[in-house]
Amino acid sequence: MSARGLCFGYAGREILHDVDVDLEPGTVTAIAGPNGAGKSTLLELLAGVRTPQKGTVRRRGDVALVVQRPAAPETLPLTVWDTVSMGTWGRRLGRREARAVVSEMIDAVGLSGLDSRPLAELSGGQRQRTLLAQALARQADIVLMDEPDAGLDSESRHHVHRLLVESASRGVAVGCATHDDGFVATADRVVRLGVAHDAAGQPRIFDHRRGRE
Numbered sequence: 001m002s003a004r005g006l007c008f009g010y011a012g013r014e015i016l017h018d019v020d021v022d023l024e025p026g027t028v029t030a031i032a033g034p035n036g037a038g039k040s041t042l043l044e045l046l047a048g049v050r051t052p053q054k055g056t057v058r059r060r061g062d063v064a065l066v067v068q069r070p071a072a073p074e075t076l077p078l079t080v081w082d083t084v085s086m087g088t089w090g091r092r093l094g095r096r097e098a099r100a101v102v103s104e105m106i107d108a109v110g111l112s113g114l115d116s117r118p119l120a121e122l123s124g125g126q127r128q129r130t131l132l133a134q135a136l137a138r139q140a141d142i143v144l145m146d147e148p149d150a151g152l153d154s155e156s157r158h159h160v161h162r163l164l165v166e167s168a169s170r171g172v173a174v175g176c177a178t179h180d181d182g183f184v185a186t187a188d189r190v191v192r193l194g195v196a197h198d199a200a201g202q203p204r205i206f207d208h209r210r211g212r213e
Helices: 039-047 078-086 095-108 123-139 155-167 181-186
Strands: 002-010 013-022 030-031 052-057 061-065 141-145 173-177 191-194 205-209
Touching: 002 039, 013 030, 013 039, 013 052, 013 191, 030 039, 030 155, 030 181, 039 061, 039 141, 039 173, 061 123, 078 095, 078 123, 095 123, 123 141, 123 155, 141 155, 155 173, 155 181
Parallel strands: 030 173, 030 191, 061 141, 141 173
Antiparallel strands: 002 013, 002 052, 191 205
């Protein structure tokens, strides 16, 4: 996935200006910056949820966006199994194969035994892992996550980060908006928005693999 010259704003105020981003298969890209810098907006532009006011996005493959707070009301009686099963929709799987995929993904995110638990009864970390399992069940080529570490305890945060790294090791392109300095330090690339902009308004991008900007 690549984006060039992205611009977007709200109510006459520009949030993102001339942003270039590349998400390569097999890598994890951290999108960092203060609140209001446009991290979530950038993910939505990359996923196609929003249309850039200027610039272009080229997507190669299926994209899964894992939002920080799902839009479904908590009164909706969705269980962990129901939610992860949605990830298999659109894939040409038999019923038995689909059930095997859902079970495998629930196990992978450490939620075994919670299949029938309603989403409304989950902790923040469990809900985030459920949404990640849904994305993994899709076998998406690109996984975008908005603040996966927000409100999580240290163990849950480590678990989610490990799953993202493991996904990248299988060839998935991972993009993650985050405030977590530890995750930023272990990402392959970092896109810094907001206060890290240079004089020309461009975001600064650091490539940890190459050890340079």
